Amino acid sequence: MNVPFFDTQRTIEALLPTLEVELEQMMRQATLVNGAQVRRLEQAICDYTGARHAIATGNATDSLIIALMAAGIGPGDEVIVPCYSFFASLSCVLHVGATPVFVDIEEGSYAMNADAIEARITPRTRAIMPVHLFRQMADMGAIQGIAARHGLLVLEDSAEGIGMRHDGRHAGLLGAIGVLSFFPTKTLGALGDAGMILTDDADYALAARQIADNGRDTKGIAQRNGFNSRMDDLQALYLRLRLPGLAREIGWRAHCAALYQHGLAELAPNVAPARLLARPAPQTTVDYAYVIEAEQRDALAAYLAGRGIGTEVYYPRPLHLQPCCRHMGHREGDFPVAEAASRRALGLPMYADLSEDAVMQVCSAISDFYRLSPALKGAKP
Ligand SMILES: *Cc1c(COP(=O)(O)O)cnc(C)c1O
Numbered sequence: 001m002n003v004p005f006f007d008t009q010r011t012i013e014a015l016l017p018t019l020e021v022e023l024e025q026m027m028r029q030a031t032l033v034n035g036a037q038v039r040r041l042e043q044a045i046c047d048y049t050g051a052r053h054a055i056a057t058g059n060a061t062d063s064l065i066i067a068l069m070a071a072g073i074g075p076g077d078e079v080i081v082p083c084y085s086f087f088a089s090l091s092c093v094l095h096v097g098a099t100p101v102f103v104d105i106e107e108g109s110y111a112m113n114a115d116a117i118e119a120r121i122t123p124r125t126r127a128i129m130p131v132h133l134f135r136q137m138a139d140m141g142a143i144q145g146i147a148a149r150h151g152l153l154v155l156e157d158s159a160e161g162i163g164m165r166h167d168g169r170h171a172g173l174l175g176a177i178g179v180l181s182f183f184p185t186k187t188l189g190a191l192g193d194a195g196m197i198l199t200d201d202a203d204y205a206l207a208a209r210q211i212a213d214n215g216r217d218t219k220g221i222a223q224r225n226g227f228n229s230r231m232d233d234l235q236a237l238y239l240r241l242r243l244p245g246l247a248r249e250i251g252w253r254a255h256c257a258a259l260y261q262h263g264l265a266e267l268a269p270n271v272a273p274a275r276l277l278a279r280p281a282p283q284t285t286v287d288y289a290y291v292i293e294a295e296q297r298d299a300l301a302a303y304l305a306g307r308g309i310g311t312e313v314y315y316p317r318p319l320h321l322q323p324c325c326r327h328m329g330h331r332e333g334d335f336p337v338a339e340a341a342s343r344r345a346l347g348l349p350m351y352a353d354l355s356e357d358a359v360m361q362v363c364s365a366i367s368d369f370y371r372l373s374p375a376l377k378g379a380k381p
Contacts, residue, residue, distance in 0.1 A: 003349050003358040005310030006185045010353040011249075015241050022237055034213065037233035041240045042196075045180070048243060049162075049170035051198040053205035056231035057212045060159035060181030060195040064092035066229065067155050067177040067197060068127075070207035073098050077126040079155075082112035082138075083320040084338035085131045089157055090319045093129070100328075101125070102320045104335035110134055110291070110345075113337070114142035118150075127153040132161040132171050134289040134314070135257070135274060140166045140174045141281050147175070158198070162188045163250050165284040172198040177208070182239055185351075187253070187288045188246055194235040249352035253287040256354050260290055263363030270295045270370045289314065290350040294366075296373070297346050303369045309362055312347040 026037055038056045045054040057063045073079060075097040081089045083102035093100040103116040110133045117128060128147055130138035137158075147154045154175025158164070161171030162180055172178020182194035197208045207224065210217060215226030264273045272293040291314060294300050301311045318338040320330035332339065348362055 001358065001361060002308035003310065003354075003362055005312050005347070005349055006351055007353050008184065008189060008351065011242070011245075012191075015238070018241055019238065022241070023234070026233055026237055032233050034230040035233045037236040037240070038231050041231075041236035044240050044243050045196060045198075048246070049173060049198060051170070051173055052200040053198070053202065055197040055199075055205060055208045055212060056236065057195040057197060058229040058231060059183065059193040060157075060179045061088040061092065062212070062227075062229035063159075063179035063181075063195040063197045064088055064129075064155075064157060065095050066208050066211045067179060067204075068092055068096045068098065069211050069226075070197075070204045071127065071153055071155065071176060073126050073153075076124060078122060078124045080117055080120050080125060080128045081319070082131050082133075082338075083318045083335045084110060084315060084341055085133065085157070085319060086159070086315070087319070087322070088159070089129065089131055090322065090325060094325075098126070099124070100319075100325070102330070102335060104337045105341065106139070107337055109136055109138075110341060111136065111138035112143070114139040114146065117143070117146050121146075121150055121152070125150070125152060127155050128175075129155045129157055130175075131157040131159075132164055134160065134291050135287050136285045137161065137164050137166050137171055137279070137283055139279060141279070144174060159195075160186060160288045161286070162186070163246065163284070163286040166279070167281040170198070173200060176201060177204050182235065187250065187286055188239060188242060190235040191238050192232070192235055194231050194239065195229075196231075250286050252352055252354075253350060254285075256350060256356070256359050257287040257290055259356060259359045260292075260348065260363065263360065264292065264366065267367060267370055271366060287350060290348045291345050292348060292366075293341070293344040294346050295344070295370075297344050299373070300366065300369050301346055304362070304365055307365045309365055310349060313342075314345055314347045315342055318342050 042054040077098040079093045084105045106113045156178035158172035158178045159181035164171040178198045180196040182190040211226035212229045215222040215224045217223045274291045
């Protein structure tokens with residue numbers, strides 16, 4: 001049996017009968033972009049997250065740019081971001097003409113190291129943009145404390161964060177503005193690109209709504225500069241139909257993560273299953289991704305591919321070493337925790353349609369790799 005890195009066929013098949021009926025109705029109505037289905041999804045996401053305002057967008061990368069624009073962040077401003085994340089954490093800051101300022105990540109959680117933030121604050125710093133990566137949130141208690149002390153905005157990249165909560169508050173609602181991604185591989189995935197902005201602030205919500213629709217107000221007058229980042233009704237419909245099953249899916253992900261944890265435990269020190277730091281405030285975690293740190297990561301990935309098992313390197317290179325920010329003058333060694341993670345981290349299959357058998361198969365293939373690889377016998381991490 002092959003185990004692809006990602007598969008959503010069973011979820012789609014289960015929704016298809018309802019989807020077909022609703023889709024036909026939708027297609028007979030005139031509005032296929034930013035229409036009635038999108039409004040219904042926004043309401044459903046408000047209900048699920050507790051957000052006062054949810055603004056649909058084309059994707060989470062756009063959402064981050066819109067969040068920065070809505071907050072008035074631009075040239076001359078600095079935004080503190082973790083150096084180990086998806087490209088969007090860097091590119092959104094560059095797009096608005098502001099300057100990204102990196103901090104390293106914490107060992108184990110992959111989240112921005114809150115202890116490293118204060119040393120990076122300057123008179124130009126406007127915002128901190130934590131990322132909730134893989135399966136847990138950043139240390140929001142500490143980050144909010146720092147932001148309050150220095151009068152900074154917190155904008156959350158909660159693209160991976162649906163379902164995650166800190167002290168009961170949903171990811172994306174701990175700072176001024178947050179985002180969600182509905183890219184197909186995300187915990188709540190659409191049939192294509194889609195994203196959202198979450199905020200409790202009416203002014204940011206209005207600004208974000210206008211920016212995402214070419215700056216237009218409800219009368220069709222451009223109140224500010226914007227661009228086109230609207231959501232298709234097809235995506236909104238599919239997402240709304242999936243939302244009621246999300247809690248069950250998150251539960252199944254947790255079950256699969258526990259199976260991995262158990263199956264991989266005996267492979268230490270060659271494999272370190274993703275750890276979870278205990279946060280001071282109770283966090284609800286979501287197993288969006290299952291990431292291990294592995295000796296000979298690339299050889300392991302190639303071996304697994306040969307056995308029909310898909311994996312993905314999250315992330316092959318930290319942001320500060322990407323060619324597109326060469327001008328910032330960073331070099332290897334600047335952020336050692338992120339650099340070590342990019343050499344050892346490997347994402348294993350983790351999705352709602354994953355079977356127990358598939359997880360067992362991945363674990364035994366990983367175990368075979370280390371058993372068959374004599375150079376690794378007794379290797380130290
Ligand atoms: C997926 C992701 C994004 C971008 O989401 P898109 O909807 O694909 O634009 C941004 N940040 C993080 C941390 C992500 O994982």
